Amino acid sequence: MLKDLFVNNRSYRRFFEDQKISVLELKEWINFARLSASGRNAQTLKYKIVLSEDKRNEVFETLAWAGYLKEWDGPVKGERPAAYVIMLNDEELGKNYFSDDGIAAQSLLLGAVESGFGGCILRAFNDKKLRDILKIKEGHKIIQVIALGKPKEKVVITEMKQGDIKYWRDEKGVHYVPKRSLDEIILEEL
Secondary structure, eight states, rough: HHHHHHHHOOOOOOOOTTTTHHHHHHHHHHHHHHSSGGGGGGGOOEEEEEEEEHHHHHHHHBBBTEEEEEOOSSSTTTSSEEEEEEEEEEEETTTTOOTTTHHHHHHHHHHHHHHOOOEEEEEOOOOOHHHHHTTTTTTTTEEEEEEEEEEEEEEEEEEEOOTTTOOOEOTTTTTTEEEEEEHHHOOOOO
16 A cells, blocks of 8 residues: 555664665666656666675765764664665756655655665765765766665654654664644645
């Protein structure tokens, strides 16, 4: 059911690292992104797939994982992503990718969730180091890193209380994400 896909499409940050993702699965999910809407139909987004353990470890070192979890440096070995998809904008095709990146990332992640995987969109990374590691050529702007794997954590949506938007973890490691109520985000009915 579509609602289940949306509810289960959370930002997972801990994975069963030994649960591999095939290149065919990744290509299928990227194809969902390719088939998604594109502003002006410019289709400027490109992707790099990172599957090898050595390259995954190098990419991991360029990332920042959870701004609100100050004492947490990210997943430990054994809980790291099984793959990364690096989303790039090909600036030769156009510098403005409008909202294509969000649409494409959501499509890719919904494909992963449907296949029993999950992920996290990361925009906090060391651009220069990541560019060097992946040998990204000039004219390709790194937009985001999508970490993917079999989720090892439970993520629970909760009602926001007193305007507090910060996600948090309890003593058992369950990750809670407060959401505004539907009544709060709908301004009016005309």
